[in-house]
Amino acid sequence: MMSDSAPTVTGTWATRWTFILAASGSAIGLGNIWKFPFITGENGGGAFVLVYLICIAMVGIPIMMSEVLIGRHARHNPITAMGQLARESGASRLWGGIGWMGVLAGIMILSFYSVVAGWSLDYTVELFAGNFNGKTGEEVGKAFGEGLLQDVPKLTLWHTVFMALTALVVALGIHKGLENSVKLMMPALFILLIGMLIYSATQTGHFGEGFAYLFDFDFSKLSVDAVLAALGHSFFTLSLGMCAIMAYGAYMPKQASIGSTVITVAILDTAVALVAGLVIFPIVFANGMEPTQGPGLLFVSLTTAFAQIPGGQILGGVFFLLVSIAALSSSISLIEPSAAWMTERFNMGRATSVVILSVIVWIFGMGCLLSLNEWSGEEYQVFGMGMFDLFDFLTANIMLPLGGMFIAIFAGWIMKRSVVLNELALKSLVRFNLWRAMTRVISPLAVFIVFVVTLYQKFNGA
Numbered sequence: 001m002m003s004d005s006a007p008t009v010t011g012t013w014a015t016r017w018t019f020i021l022a023a024s025g026s027a028i029g030l031g032n033i034w035k036f037p038f039i040t041g042e043n044g045g046g047a048f049v050l051v052y053l054i055c056i057a058m059v060g061i062p063i064m065m066s067e068v069l070i071g072r073h074a075r076h077n078p079i080t081a082m083g084q085l086a087r088e089s090g091a092s093r094l095w096g097g098i099g100w101m102g103v104l105a106g107i108m109i110l111s112f113y114s115v116v117a118g119w120s121l122d123y124t125v126e127l128f129a130g131n132f133n134g135k136t137g138e139e140v141g142k143a144f145g146e147g148l149l150q151d152v153p154k155l156t157l158w159h160t161v162f163m164a165l166t167a168l169v170v171a172l173g174i175h176k177g178l179e180n181s182v183k184l185m186m187p188a189l190f191i192l193l194i195g196m197l198i199y200s201a202t203q204t205g206h207f208g209e210g211f212a213y214l215f216d217f218d219f220s221k222l223s224v225d226a227v228l229a230a231l232g233h234s235f236f237t238l239s240l241g242m243c244a245i246m247a248y249g250a251y252m253p254k255q256a257s258i259g260s261t262v263i264t265v266a267i268l269d270t271a272v273a274l275v276a277g278l279v280i281f282p283i284v285f286a287n288g289m290e291p292t293q294g295p296g297l298l299f300v301s302l303t304t305a306f307a308q309i310p311g312g313q314i315l316g317g318v319f320f321l322l323v324s325i326a327a328l329s330s331s332i333s334l335i336e337p338s339a340a341w342m343t344e345r346f347n348m349g350r351a352t353s354v355v356i357l358s359v360i361v362w363i364f365g366m367g368c369l370l371s372l373n374e375w376s377g378e379e380y381q382v383f384g385m386g387m388f389d390l391f392d393f394l395t396a397n398i399m400l401p402l403g404g405m406f407i408a409i410f411a412g413w414i415m416k417r418s419v420v421l422n423e424l425a426l427k428s429l430v431r432f433n434l435w436r437a438m439t440r441v442i443s444p445l446a447v448f449i450v451f452v453v454t455l456y457q458k459f460n461g462a
């Protein structure tokens with residue numbers, strides 16, 4: 001077993017399943033259940049979903065394999081790992097910068113992630129308490145936008161509670177902390193989602209419409225921004241581009257196959273997102289809600305359904321509890337790389353580094369939280385975005401794809417072919433060559449092209 005405070009990573013997880021659990025725990029979270037449905041709505045549905053699926057397969061999976069192999073080969077925190085492997089490959093130490101950007105991206109993502117997880121905690125309590133029983137869609141919508149989002153003390157309370165929980169779990173060490181609960185909670189969340197899928201399919205009378213919305217590929221609705229959002233989200237949802245999966249890879253056993261493990265995680269993650277979409281959109285259409293309404297979509301649509309169905313009080317409470325736990329198993333992976341690095345680098349206790357990081361995140365989180373109400377005015381905006389939206393945009397759409405691109409270039413071009421071949425241990429040379437073509441050419445090029453086209457369009461005012 002791994003040890004918590006040792007300056008280098010010494011132990012490994014028991015089996016490949018432990019890695020799959022931890023990586024899925026990181027990948028499956030608010031990104032799948034909260035973000036995927038609302039950005040699908042904002043970007044017009046089907047065509048966006050198709051681009052997202054293509055990005056997962058062609059960019060996400062190869063880059064995830066690269067992260068795992070780098071982490072496992074180096075058996076260090078990401079910053080040390082990148083520096084060490086760069087030296088080993090005779091490349092510049094600047095490659096360590098990828099780890100640095102990862103630390104920064106992790107802090108920025110967690111700032112707004114914790115605020116949203118706080119909403120989920122609040123809804124857990126409100127639903128269990130029966131506060132939404134019998135409410136209409138309109139009332140539920142108001143309670144979110146004009147109620148919760150304006151209630152600074154309440155938002156602060158839940159953001160603080162969530163950060164404290166995250167800090168506690170990370171300070172205790174990942175394997176002890178969450179692994180056991182994740183083993184139960186993730187399948188429970190999935191089963192509950194399937195139950196709600198049955199509800200959406202049989203009770204809303206709008207399943208066909210919801211289904212078509214997600215899977216009708218109408219490319220006329222696809223904008224360049226939507227392509228960037230789909231690419232960015234494929235990184236966000238798989239926890240890629242900021243070295244979170246790399247940090248977990250450091251604990252992966254040598255014998256486990258990286259390829260099949262990574263594909264399993266990607267399939268699980270995608271399944272949860274698609275099911276969440278199939279649950280939400282029929283409810284949205286059945287209640288005459290706007291698919292484009294933004295970050296409130298999950299909370300407003302599902303709570304409306306829970307308000308109407310018998311037993312919705314309990315089911316809804318359980319649902320948001322499970323979402324909060326899924327968020328927690330993701331949030332720990334957002335500070336794990338930084339915590340591991342600080343612990344190793346400054347030889348400080350794990351708890352100390354976790355507390356320092358959590359306080360920083362908490363402060364940024366307060367900025368994100370206030371940007372939704374007190375600081376929503378234009379004078380607080382940069383590029384037309386408040387801090388919450390800005391942090392989301394900068395991380396998911398810029399930093400993660402950029403980080404992922406450099407990770408792919410590193411694994412594809414800088415690391416020695418023999419080292420990578422040995423580490424991946426794929427069953428055939430054909431598969432290895434396929435992975436290599438994707439990592440060397442396709443993934444970096446995809447990110448590069450989307451960036452160039454988006455920037456070109458922005459500067460031409462199109």
Ligand code: PHE
Nearest residue numbers: 027029030031032236237239
């Ligand atoms: N993948 C997580 C989710 O979908 C978010 C996350 C992003 C976690 C990046 C770690 C790193 O909710």
